Amino acid sequence: FAVWVKVLTLGIFEVISSLAVTGIVGQDVVLPCQISTRTQPDNMEVQWKKIIQTAIETVYEYRAWTGQDVPGQKYQGRTVLLKDGFTSGNVSLKLKNVQPADGGTYSCIVRSNAWSADAATELQIADSSAVLSR
Secondary structure, X not given: OOOEEEEEEEOOEEEEEEOEEEEEOXXXXXXXXXXXXXXXXXXXXXXXXEEEOOEEXXXXXXXXXXXXXXXXXXXXXXXXXXXXXXXXXXXXXXXXXXXXXXXXXXXXXXXXOOOEEEEEEEEEEEOHHHHHOO
C-alpha cells in the first residue's frame, strides 16, 4: 500500500512519488516516480538526486534525445531506470544491493522542452536479519 502525494506541479504535468519506501540491506529496491502523462515528453530528461545535508549527490541521469544513461559516481552498476514503463509515465529507479549508507531523501526530477517538475521520497533501510526475526 503506497500513499501517493503530489509534490510539485508545473503546467498540466505532475510528478508523484510515495512518501517513503523501505529497502532491505543486500536486496534491490524501487524508488517510485510517476509522471501524469501517457506519452513521453519531448526531449525528456530524468534525474535522480540524493539530498544530503551538505550537498546534492547525483544518483542517475537519463537523456531521451541521446538515449544516454549516466549513473552517479557512487552508484556505478547499481542503478536501472525502468524504461519499460515510459509509455505509462513510470520513471522509477531500481537501486541494486541496498547498503545502510543509501538511506535518505531522493528527488526525482523530470524535464522536457516545455516543463519541469520533481517529487521526493525517503528511503528507509532495514537489516535483513531484523526483517526475518519479526
